[in-house]
Amino acid sequence: MNDVKNMHKNSMLNMTYFRDKYMDKNKRLAIADIGSFDVNGSFRDLMTNPLWTYNGIDIREGKNVDIVLEDGDKWSELKDESYDIIISGNTFEHIKHPWIVIKEIRRILRCGGFVCIIAPNICPLHRVTLDCWRYLPDGMQVLADIAGLDVIEIIADDKKPDCIVADTILIAKKSKRDFPYYLKHNEQDVGIAQLESEINNFGKIISKIKAKTILEIGTFRGGTLLFLSKIADRNATIISIDLPEKQNDDSLKLLESFGKEKNQDIHIILQDCHFPNTLQQVKNILKSRKLDVLFIDENHSYCSTKQSFVTYKHLVRKGGIIGLHDIVPIPTSPIHQVHILWNEIKQKYKYEEIIENKNQYGFGIGVVYL
Ligand SMILES: C[S@@+](CC[C@H](N)C(=O)[O-])C[C@H]1O[C@@H](n2cnc3c(N)ncnc32)[C@H](O)[C@@H]1O
Numbered sequence: 426m427n428d429v430k431n432m433h434k435n436s437m438l439n440m441t442y443f444r445d446k447y448m449d450k451n452k453r454l455a456i457a458d459i460g461s462f463d464v465n466g467s468f469r470d471l472m473t474n475p476l477w478t479y480n481g482i483d484i485r486e487g488k489n490v491d492i493v494l495e496d497g498d499k500w501s502e503l504k505d506e507s508y509d510i511i512i513s514g515n516t517f518e519h520i521k522h523p524w525i526v527i528k529e530i531r532r533i534l535r536c537g538g539f540v541c542i543i544a545p546n547i548c549p550l551h552r553v554t555l556d557c558w559r560y561l562p563d564g565m566q567v568l569a570d571i572a573g574l575d576v577i578e579i580i581a582d583d584k585k586p587d588c589i590v591a592d593t594i595l596i597a598k599k600s601k602r603d604f605p606y607y608l609k610h611n612e613q614d615v616g617i618a619q620l621e622s623e624i625n626n627f628g629k630i631i632s633k634i635k636a637k638t639i640l641e642i643g644t645f646r647g648g649t650l651l652f653l654s655k656i657a658d659r660n661a662t663i664i665s666i667d668l669p670e671k672q673n674d675d676s677l678k679l680l681e682s683f684g685k686e687k688n689q690d691i692h693i694i695l696q697d698c699h700f701p702n703t704l705q706q707v708k709n710i711l712k713s714r715k716l717d718v719l720f721i722d723e724n725h726s727y728c729s730t731k732q733s734f735v736t737y738k739h740l741v742r743k744g745g746i747i748g749l750h751d752i753v754p755i756p757t758s759p760i761h762q763v764h765i766l767w768n769e770i771k772q773k774y775k776y777e778e779i780i781e782n783k784n785q786y787g788f789g790i791g792v793v794y795l
Pocket residue numbers: 616617618619642643644645646647648649650666667668671696697698699722723724729
């Protein structure tokens with residue numbers, strides 16, 4: 426137990442360093458402490474500024490825990506972009522799937538917010554209830570890369586003679602400009618999760634076939650939907666599907682305001698694209714028409730993307746196209762699997778690849794010609 430106490434003393438010093446350098450004393454800050462269960466102390470007392478709100482978050486109920494997560498990999502209790510600061514000390518070594526958790530951290534962090542993760546690089550085995558990992562500086566960089574967080578500092582503590590533990594500290598930031606680029610709509614910037622040159626080249630193909638009926642799977646902030654609306658025909662019908670939890674009243678109002686000047690018919694379906702009823706809703710909107718364009722940009726797993734491809738390709742007319750986003754792998758992110766499906770599709774269909782730079786991580790649009 427003494428070892429763990431020592432470990433915490435170092436953590437306190439490192440977290441104090443982070444607090445004093447990166448947390449604005451004069452601003453309201455919502456702070457999430459991941460793995461806050463008080464084993465041998467907590468960071469709560471370091472975060473006592475009256476403008477700051479501290480939430481202790483853990484998968485176990487107990488001392489210093491305000492929010493208990495039911496699923497360690499999917500934090501449905503925590504909303505997107507709800508914290509300014511996310512801290513975590515001596516927890517990441519116990520987390521089963523840190524490559525998933527780092528993405529949840531990114532999701533709940535506001536743009537411009539900071540993350541500080543302290544985890545041991547040397548430490549004796551200490552199961553609570555698991556002890557899975559030790560973190561070296563390069564590993565911390567990989568974690569940040571997986572989630573698209575900008576690294577500010579990575580510090581590896583030297584092991585002190587009186588202590589059998591040494592920590593690595595990752596300090597990273599979620600960039601304010603979260604998307605590769607933005608499109609203007611009624612004075613508002615709408616983020617688009619595509620590389621500009623790639624989506625423009627895809628747009629050229631869409632314009633060539635004079636698309637009038639388009640389906641996008643994966644709306645997110647609506648960037649691609651807005652792009653499609655800008656390049657599609659007057660009177661086009663454009664349908665976009667996303668999970669209900671991804672949108673709120675304000676974002677829905679924005680999405681529904683696209684295409685008005687062109688008299689386009691825009692439909693947002695807030696339902697899992699794999700539900701049979703979602704397919705039926707798309708068919709009801711299309712009536713007897715077929716799709717000119719199907720664009721699949723959903724959760725990037727092999728199974729889900731394949732299911733979307735297989736289910737919705739029947740709605741696309743002969744001479745129409747199917748676009749698959751993220752055909753370029755991200756070597757550090759095993760959950761990005763579209764490239765595996767894309768390699769299968771390439772064997773069976775006439776295709777084209779739109780990739781800005783062959784050394785890039787992720788992005789890339791695969792175009793299937795039917
Ligand atoms: C990468 S984003 C889409 C980005 C958007 N096309 C753009 O370029 O601006 C992926 C979106 O797919 C949605 N998604 C994931 N799985 C889904 C599913 N089964 N059904 C519908 N939407 C899904 C997510 O909620 C997320 O908003």
